[in-house]
Amino acid sequence: MNELLAGIRQRLEGDRVLWGIALVLTVASLVTVYSAISTLAYKADGNSAKFLFKQMALLTGGWVVMFGVHRIHFKYFGKLANALFVLAIAALIFTYLFGTDINDARRWIKIPFIGLTVQTSDFAKLALVLWVARQLQVRAGFLDDFWKGVAPILGGILAICVLILPSDFSTSAMLGAICVTMLFVGGVAWKHMGAIALGALGGIFMLYGVGKAAPEALPRFGTWASRMESFAGFATGQEAAQTSAEDYQIELAQVAIHKGGLFPSGPASGTSRNFLPHPYSDMIFAFIVEEWGAILGGLGLVLLYLALLFRASRTAIKCESAFGRNLILGLGLMITVQALVNMGVSVRLFPTTGQPLPLVSYGGTSLLFTCLSIGMMLAVTRVVSLGDAPATSGANTLT
Numbered sequence: 001m002n003e004l005l006a007g008i009r010q011r012l013e014g015d016r017v018l019w020g021i022a023l024v025l026t027v028a029s030l031v032t033v034y035s036a037i038s039t040l041a042y043k044a045d046g047n048s049a050k051f052l053f054k055q056m057a058l059l060t061g062g063w064v065v066m067f068g069v070h071r072i073h074f075k076y077f078g079k080l081a082n083a084l085f086v087l088a089i090a091a092l093i094f095t096y097l098f099g100t101d102i103n104d105a106r107r108w109i110k111i112p113f114i115g116l117t118v119q120t121s122d123f124a125k126l127a128l129v130l131w132v133a134r135q136l137q138v139r140a141g142f143l144d145d146f147w148k149g150v151a152p153i154l155g156g157i158l159a160i161c162v163l164i165l166p167s168d169f170s171t172s173a174m175l176g177a178i179c180v181t182m183l184f185v186g187g188v189a190w191k192h193m194g195a196i197a198l199g200a201l202g203g204i205f206m207l208y209g210v211g212k213a214a215p216e217a218l219p220r221f222g223t224w225a226s227r228m229e230s231f232a233g234f235a236t237g238q239e240a241a242q243t244s245a246e247d248y249q250i251e252l253a254q255v256a257i258h259k260g261g262l263f264p265s266g267p268a269s270g271t272s273r274n275f276l277p278h279p280y281s282d283m284i285f286a287f288i289v290e291e292w293g294a295i296l297g298g299l300g301l302v303l304l305y306l307a308l309l310f311r312a313s314r315t316a317i318k319c320e321s322a323f324g325r326n327l328i329l330g331l332g333l334m335i336t337v338q339a340l341v342n343m344g345v346s347v348r349l350f351p352t353t354g355q356p357l358p359l360v361s362y363g364g365t366s367l368l369f370t371c372l373s374i375g376m377m378l379a380v381t382r383v384v385s386l387g388d389a390p391a392t393s394g395a396n397t398l399t
Contacts, residue, residue: 014070014380014385018374019378029055034051075324095167122368137323143188157180178334186322253276255272264292281356282354282356331377
C-alpha cells in the first residue's frame with residue numbers, strides 16, 4: 001500500500017495543494033449530488049444511483065483529462081491558442097444558428113451519433129483565457145500603445161463575449177470582467193484601463209437602451225433586466241411579478257442555509273432537496289450548508305476556492321514565462337469568480353445567474369472543462385516546481 005501511494009504521489013506532479021483542493025471538491029460533489037439528486041430521480045425513474053454513477057463517470061473522465069494535461073509542458077498550450085480561439089468563434093456561431101433552443105436561449109449543440117450535449121460557452125471561456133494569455137505574451141512590448149497592443153486583444157474579448165451574450169448574459173459579463181482583469185495584471189497601463197472601464201460602462205447602458213427600445217433584438221433581455229431590476233429593488237408591476245419565482249428560489253435557498261446552522265448534521269440529513277429548486281446544480285451551495293453547516297460547508301468551501309486562487313497567484317509570481325503567469329492566473333480567476341458568483345446568489349449577493357459551482361455541481365461539459373482548466377494550472381505548477389523555464393521565442397514579437 002505504501003509503495004502504491006508513493007507511486008501515485010510520484011506521478012501527480014505539480015502543486016500538491018491544488019491536487020488536494022481538486023480531490024476535496026470531487027468528494028464533496030459525489031456526496032452532495034447523491035444526497036440531493038433524489039427529487040430529480042423521483043421525476044425520472046426513481047433510481048438515484050444512476051445519477052450518481054453518471055457523476056462518477058464524468059468526474060473520472062475529468063480526472064483522466066486533468067492527469068493527462070498536467071503532464072504536458074504548458075508552452076504547447078500557447079501554440080494552440082489561436083486555433084482554439086478561432087474554433088471557439090465558429091462553435092459559438094454554429095450554436096447561435098443551429099443550437100438547441102431552450103427558454104429562448106441557444107447554448108447547447110448535440111454531437112451526432114453519441115447524443116452528447118455540449119455547452120459551447122464552456123469551451124469558449126477556456127479558449128478565450130488561453131488566447132488572452134498568449135496575446136499578452138506576444139504583445140508585451142506594445143501594451144503602452146493602445147491601438148497596437150491593447151485594442152487587438154480587446155477585439156478578441158469582445159468577439160467571444162458578444163457571441164455568448166444573446167443566450168447567457170452572466171457568462172458573457174463574467175468572462176469579460178476576468179479577461180479585463182488579466183489585461184490589468186498583464187501590464188496594461190492605468191490610462192488604458194480607465195478607457196476600457198468607461199467603454200464597458202457605456203456598452204452596458206447602450207445594451208440596456210437597445211433592449212428597452214427593441215426587445216425583439218434580444219429575446220432574453222426581459223429576463224436579464226427583470227433579474228437586475230428586482231435585485232436592485234427597481235422592479236415594479238409586471239416586471240416584479242416575473243421575478244417573484246426567482247426571488248422565491250433564493251428565499252428557499254436562504255431557508256436551507258438557516259436550517260444548516262453552524263455545525264454539520266451529516267450527509268443525507270438535508271430536507272431542502274424536497275423544496276429547493278436544483279439543489280444538485282445552481283443551488284448546491286445552499287444544500288451543502290444545510291448538511292455541513294456554515295463553518296465547514298459554507299466558509300470551508302469559500303476558503304477552498306480562495307486557496308485555489310492563492311496557489312495560482314503564488315505560482316504566477318514564481319513563473320518566468322509571461323504566458324505561464326497569465327494563463328494560471330486567468331484560469332484561477334475563472335474558476336474562483338464563477339464559484340463566488342454561484343455561492344453569492346444563494347445568499348443574495350448577486351442576481352440569479354445559473355452559474356454552476358465548479359467541480360461540484362451535477363453536470364457534464366462544465367465539469368469536464370473545469371478539470372481541463374485545473375490540469376492546465378497544474379501543468380504550469382509542474383514546470384515551475386521543476387525549474388524548467390519554457391522557450392520564450394516570439395514573446396515580444398507580433399505574429
